[in-house]
Amino acid sequence: MNTTDPLIIAGKSYSSRLLVGTGKYKDFAQTREAIVASGAQIVTVAIRRTNIGQDPNQPSLLDALPPSEFTYLPNTAGCFSADDAVRTLRLARELLDGHELVKLEVLGDKETLFPNMPETLKAAETLVKEGFKVMVYCSDDPIQAKMLEDIGCVAVMPLASLIGSGMGILNPWNLRLIIDQAKVPVLVDAGVGTASDAAIALELGCDGVLMNTAIALARDPVLMAGAMKKAVEAGREAWRAGRMPKKLYAASPSSPTAGLIGS
């Protein structure tokens, strides 16, 4: 499925446009079950919180989600400076035998988890120089998103709303500016709360969506994971199918919202 419309990141093709996190589940069994239901091929791993071999006496995520089955995307959740983030990803590369595809996030404070963009730009520069393939979490600032692309990041990942908020896409206009100018994939990261949020992201022209809380903290995570799979596919197909124009009413001679998002 989707083989005619793959997502290509750093030269590799994926049929799924839904990327998921591995945190906040009750155990690795539930993690696996939900992730399989989501159809995701890329899974993020918070290196500072998840055992992928750092502690050989604890269950390892590598057993639940073998890297042969899933593309790992080590991330820097919990890092508040460029230095911390760079250090964390170097450790990940070591733990994962030279793995280069990573997700950079440098947060601005412990409450809102809004990205710290100056530190993000600094870390991105270092990581790209060190040969990492950097997917980067960022604010929805089109100028700084472009800077991250120019530095050499392989994907830009603006927030829809704050991490763990479930508020959906607060400013589709900024996303549109980012999408219109980007030559690398744009994925919405953070803020998706339910299925329609994911569909909207794809309908806007995003190349993919990354989420964790919306699945893990649903009442039934596995059912929600399946819903998200369908929502992402529905949003992408609707974008490809070319929606009808919005009109005040059908008989209206002109479209009142021509050029508007989603029109």
Next chain:
Amino acid sequence: MNTTDPLIIAGKSYSSRLLVGTGKYKDFAQTREAIVASGAQIVTVAIRRTNIGQDPNQPSLLDALPPSEFTYLPNTAGCFSADDAVRTLRLARELLDGHELVKLEVLGDKETLFPNMPETLKAAETLVKEGFKVMVYCSDDPIQAKMLEDIGCVAVMPLASLIGSGMGILNPWNLRLIIDQAKVPVLVDAGVGTASDAAIALELGCDGVLMNTAIALARDPVLMAGAMKKAVEAGREAWRAGRMPKKLYAASPSSPTAGLIGS
């Protein structure tokens, strides 16, 4: 699929919650292809505009979409009075060998196609008395939706926005009032423009969605039909899965939008 969560209308079970119209396609072949892709089991037919045997010399929809495969829902599109609507559905019953499940719509004017609620209530009363099983297109007025249910309609179908406008759900709050009180299925009818609109309707708790223009007037109707199928399933599953609460930010002690739609 969906056999554990069927839509039940007038005592009959359907696995699909997406109902589709049959108008505005370029020919019956495209009509059929799109409708099959949508997975719809119930299809509406505008008796005044579609040949289902009135003219034996023209191609008949009955050949493209055999009633053995699809549940027909004759509708009164183009009727502006209770009398017209009742007459039209009596004709449909004749043409369709006693078929009782119908969709009533009485429009208020030729421009906006907003429903004429007084005439709708009058027609509903007559039709129910004559043994029809009436699914009824209506405004999003919760009091009049309740009246239609009390008259004996088997489903109420409030508009999301004007017919053919593609504006999506303009007032989710009224829909919520209707859903909260209804004991018959509530289906959004009219106004859906793209996949996320359909998902939102189901996430609000609607039992189904009826659409025509959003599929038929997409650039690629068949691809959009498939997107709509997934969007409806995604929205329903997200509703069943119980979404995460919305919060200002993850660390926020309380949900800022408790009780809010979709929270």
Next chain:
Amino acid sequence: MNTTDPLIIAGKSYSSRLLVGTGKYKDFAQTREAIVASGAQIVTVAIRRTNIGQDPNQPSLLDALPPSEFTYLPNTAGCFSADDAVRTLRLARELLDGHELVKLEVLGDKETLFPNMPETLKAAETLVKEGFKVMVYCSDDPIQAKMLEDIGCVAVMPLASLIGSGMGILNPWNLRLIIDQAKVPVLVDAGVGTASDAAIALELGCDGVLMNTAIALARDPVLMAGAMKKAVEAGREAWRAGRMPKKLYAASPSSPTAGLIGS
């Protein structure tokens, strides 16, 4: 002020476009202070709840707000049938020496206070025949708003959102349909929660706004009353001044939202 742009209702000119209710204040002194601050010239009176002489032993609103200073608008708050509403307004006419300008509202249930439109239409017909000048609270249904105008109501007053909800204007599109077709004044009634809500109503082209809770239940009702006065004037003047077009960005060749509400 505003003498060049008066609101005309039933042939009489008013310089203020803000109408206010008289309920929910802590006493008649606060009622008067807030209403004076609002600049309102028309005040609604819930005949079933407010003493305007029914009980000669209680303080009367007529003393706090002398009818020589304010135009009284007796209303039918608390009526759930046409009969009740008609009876109540006949009583009001008696108590107020033949006063003809009234506000009709017939509610659908005790919880949501959504209007009962069939009973509203019935009552309007009777009242107009009996010589009342009827300003009528209604849903935002453009077809039924037109019916009320055709019956002879002197103003139609669609809800912005439910009475006492403070949710603001939930469906500006329906209001626009009503405004575009109406030949009598259209006033938003119910749902205004704060100053910007009132400004938006006027910017949409409404002729006025009626509110009660937004002022009476503000932390500081008198300060809020003054805010509402300015907001209504600001909204009206902005509407008259003709706002700039909305554009994706200033350099954008065309307006992306031409024809959109408020664009």
Next chain:
Amino acid sequence: MNTTDPLIIAGKSYSSRLLVGTGKYKDFAQTREAIVASGAQIVTVAIRRTNIGQDPNQPSLLDALPPSEFTYLPNTAGCFSADDAVRTLRLARELLDGHELVKLEVLGDKETLFPNMPETLKAAETLVKEGFKVMVYCSDDPIQAKMLEDIGCVAVMPLASLIGSGMGILNPWNLRLIIDQAKVPVLVDAGVGTASDAAIALELGCDGVLMNTAIALARDPVLMAGAMKKAVEAGREAWRAGRMPKKLYAASPSSPTAGLIGS
């Protein structure tokens, strides 16, 4: 008026919370008339576009709006780098006899006019060191807004939406994060399109609003200027008055949107 609730910027009190630009009018006479109607006490001047003495043979804004009457706020409109912006404001200080209060804006590109935040941070640092009192145009990024405050800016001025777009406040949630943490005044700058937009900004808790296009490009700029004056006052007073809670309906036991913006 407003003497009990002044706006204090860099130690100086202003009774008006509306700041206006001086560009885009047809001539200096209209500029003056509109600005007087707006009640603004602080006016921005684009040093690169407006004659304030650079060309002694052309009419000077200083004659139309004498600095004895208005506080000048020289800005760096048209600057795309920190160096350019710093140079421009040094020139302004010279032209205006040591004037220190300035508005910094460094833009990211010529199309969207979105701020370039890294260059803005750099310029702010230099300007503060050189003794300027810097009011700074910025994105709605709460982390970088805080950095600008920490550098020593006397006010932060996040965009509501793009300069000249008239799209209103696209992301009130980010504004709220900025307002909640700021110890200097927060003023919305850019994007206001009509009166209600200005009222909403103040209701959110912003300390003021700066606008230019919304007044200058209204059909009737002087009338719109007066509308904006009232809207800003209305929004501020509504904020101080403490609005009623939003509820699904009046009888609803709890507020469905507690904690929500504007609730």
